[in-house]
Amino acid sequence: MDLFAAADLENGSNRPLADRMRPRDLSEFVGQEAILGAGKILRKAIQEGKVFSMLFWGPPGTGKSTLAKIIATTCRCKFVAMSAVSAGVKEIKELAKSARDDRKYKHTATILFLDEIHRFNRSQQDYLLPHVEDGTLTLIGATTENPSFEINSALLSRLRVFTLEPLTPQEIEAILNRALGDPIRGLGGLGLICPNDVLELIAHLCGGDARCALNILELASREASAAAPPIMTRDHVLEAAQKSSLMYDKKGEQHYNLISALHKSLRDSDPDAGLYWLGRMLEGGEDPLFIARRLVRFASEDVGLASPQALEQAVAAYQACRFVGMPECALALAQVVVFLAAAPKSNALEKGYILVKEEIQRTGHLPVPLHLRNAPTKLMKSMGYGRGYQYAHDFPDAMVDQEHLPEPIRGKRFYQPTQRGFEQTIKERLEEVRRKKQTLRQNRGEGSDEGR
Known part of the structure; x- marks a missing residue:
């Protein structure tokens, strides 16, 4: 079904404001100058009627579906809109047959607008490919997810990807003002008075989503229009908005973008940014245990x-989340976020473990040295298990010089402590241990530790 089917009446009083105010051509389209500005490839293609298959990638409310409709109208193409949530191979097959007939007998190209194209599985995307390749269908896909991960490489290579960005507050305000002033499609007939600071509030609450902004405006207008005089207030807007402005999808790309922002803010020792991104996730409904696990x-x-102490703090915060839950555990998470941001940084452990994994991949499962093996039976002892092992506590300073790695990688070092924080103390301690072992090694010729 065409998502843009015209309403019975031009003002469409029963249609949502966001649908009524949908731009009809490029002159009404607001934003996305990076792809629609003068001289840009997409704008020239639309103006010249030379449409091609493409993919619009961006968050909700940035104009993906609207732009697709404008392209079809301007280029005089047949426009068919489908949602990948409900459509499948059967619908694509039927459309392809119809499109071939239209091209043959009516000389009309068919544009398939496939919303949420990332919901198509691999086989469904593969079925689309030949129809896009031979020009039977001009595909305009829309997705909120990273196409590199969600779209088959073969299909993706046939599409020109355009990234749509969240609208700026100024662009949102322009859209709101147009809706307030339009007496036919918008709210112009209500005589609403909407102060600039109220418009600015809506623009900042909606997170760059024009649809969200218009929905807030429409809900707030219902309360405001009943007042005398009909002045829209910040309270009207806040009540209408509730938490819709957070735009937090716990399964989408935004979920991973926010946790990435938190992680990188802490790595760069920025507690203020850390608290902000923590708040964005928690107030948007993120599971606090997910955040706590990432902090661990x-x-x-x-x-x-x-x-x-960093690990102790993180584990304690995780336990606090399990014990008291939200909203009480928010402060426990805030505490560990600030602690981690302020703590000295070292990735020596991670680097060391990466080296270990690489060594294992390179050398395989090397045997445990005999002197380190457990020998609970006489047979094992007779085979040399445990022979020559030196029990550290039997020696001065609990210090012995014996090799603990397999022979082929003898002497390898994986952990290299930094000189930051407590690792400086660890570094000094390990250097002292190695000096003492070197002394023991040099004295070994005197038999001081032989046979122990």
Whole structure:
């Protein structure tokens, strides 16, 4: 079904404001200058009627579906809109047959607008490919997810990807003002008075989503229009908005963008940004245990032994989340976020473990040295298990010089402590241990530790 089917009446009083105010041509389209500005490839293609298959990637409310409709109208193409949530191979097959007939008998190209194209599985995307390749269908896909991960490489290579960005507050205000002033499609007939600071509030609450902004405006206008005089207030807007402005999808790309922003802010020792991104996730409904688990990982990955208390703080915050839940655990998470941001940083543990994995991949499963093997039976002892092992506590300073790695990688070092935080102390301690072992090694010729 065409998502843009005209309403019975031009003002469409029963249609949502966001649908009524949908731009009809490029002159009404607001934003996305990076792809629609003068001289840009997409704008020239639309103006010249030379449409090609493409993919619009961007968050909700940035104009993906509207732009697709404008392209079809301007280029005089047949426009068919489908949602990948409900459509499948059967619908594509039927459309392809119809499109071939239209091209043959009516000399009309068919544009398939496939919303949420990332919802198509691999086989469904593969079925689309030949129809796009031979020009039967001009595909305009729309997705909020990263196409590199969600779209088959073969299909993606046939599409020109255009990234749509969230609208700026100024662009949102322009859209709101147009809706307030339009007496036919918009709210111009209500005589609403909407102060600039109220418009600015809506623009900042909607997160760059024009549809969200217009929905807030429409809901707020219902309360405001009943007042005398009909002045829209910040309270009207806040009540209408509730939490819709956070635009937080716990399964989408935004989910990963926000946790990435938190992680990188902490790595760069910025507690203020850390608290902000934490708040964005929590107030948007993120599971606090997910955040806590990521903070536990961060404590070892980016702080490590430069501040051994970091892991204790992170685990304690995780336990607090399990114990009291939201909203009480928000402060426990805030505490560990600030601690991790302020802590000295070291990735020596991560680097060391990466080297270990690489060594294992290179050398395989090397045998455990005989002197380190457990020997609970006489047979094992007779085979040399445990022979020559030196029990550290039997020696001065609990110090012995014996090799603990397999022979082929003898002497390898994986952990290289930094000079930051407590790792400086660890570094000094390990250097002292190695000096003492070197002394024992030099004295070994005198038999001081032989046979122990």
